[in-house]
Amino acid sequence: QVQLVESGGGLVKPGGSLRLSCAASGFTFSDYYMTWIRQAPGKGPEWLSYISTTSGFTKYADSVKGRFTISRDNAKSSLYLQMNSLRVEDTAIYYCARDLAAGYWGQGTLVTVSS
Amino acid sequence: DIQMTQSPSSLSASVGDRVTITCRASQGIRNDLGWYQHKPGKAPKRLIYAASSLQSGVPSRFSGSGSGTEFTLTISSLQPEDFATYYCLQHNSYPYTFGQGTKLEIK
Numbered sequence: 299q300v301q302l303v304e305s306g307g308g309l310v311k312p313g314g315s316l317r318l319s320c321a322a323s324g325f326t327f328s329d330y331y332m333t334w335i336r337q338a339p340g341k342g343p344e345w346l347s348y349i350s351t352t353s354g355f356t357k358y359a360d361s362v363k364g365r366f367t368i369s370r371d372n373a374k375s376s377l378y379l380q381m382n383s384l385r386v387e388d389t390a391i392y393y394c395a396r397d398l399a400a401g402y403w404g405q406g407t408l409v410t411v412s413s
Numbered sequence: 414d415i416q417m418t419q420s421p422s423s424l425s426a427s428v429g430d431r432v433t434i435t436c437r438a439s440q441g442i443r444n445d446l447g448w449y450q451h452k453p454g455k456a457p458k459r460l461i462y463a464a465s466s467l468q469s470g471v472p473s474r475f476s477g478s479g480s481g482t483e484f485t486l487t488i489s490s491l492q493p494e495d496f497a498t499y500y501c502l503q504h505n506s507y508p509y510t511f512g513q514g515t516k517l518e519i520k
């Protein structure tokens with residue numbers, strides 16, 4: 299079955315960096331666009347970024363453009379999110395999801411940005 | 414950006430009730446909409462894709478309808494495991510956007 303497992307979350311100070319990973323299994327990873335979504339405390343989910351199958355095309359929400367970078371390693375069936383210049387408002391649970399329509403999600407990893 | 418207005422924001426219902434949740438898009442999105450169920454600490458789960466297609470493995474008491482700007486998720490007979498938060502997601506136009514959610518609670 300499709301499984302997505304995020305890791306790399308934690309507590310970081312404002313201005314700091316963090317790299318999230320998502321390990322995929324149960325499907326042919328290289329066949330699917332992949333997506334990052336986050337949910338801040340008490341808010342609805344927010345679409346952040348997606349990446350095409352061969353990494354040739356990426357897209358970002360305005361809220362993270364220029365600070366976050368999505369990437370993937372098809373040989374390792376892994377998706378990444380490099381997060382720089384983190385802000386307090388980036389505090390959220392971060393989910394990876396399969397394909398543009400988010401057909402499957404992981405359980406998420408918590409990122410807390412606080413001094 | 415396309416705004417997704419979801420209603421109600423919360424709902425109290427009993428086991429066996431029929432429940433309907435609505436999402437309205439600020440502009441037409443064809444049928445590029447999914448419905449998701451989220452329970453605390455678990456991975457969100459897609460129930461419906463393409464507005465009205467049932468995701469494999471999802472019970473048939475869940476159904477979706479609509480096209481264009483108005484969409485509904487219906488649960489025909491609530492079961493105890495259905496108490497959760499539900500979201501819609503439009504993937505017609507970037508940035509893709511979610512509704513604000515409907516928290517379904519036991520009456």
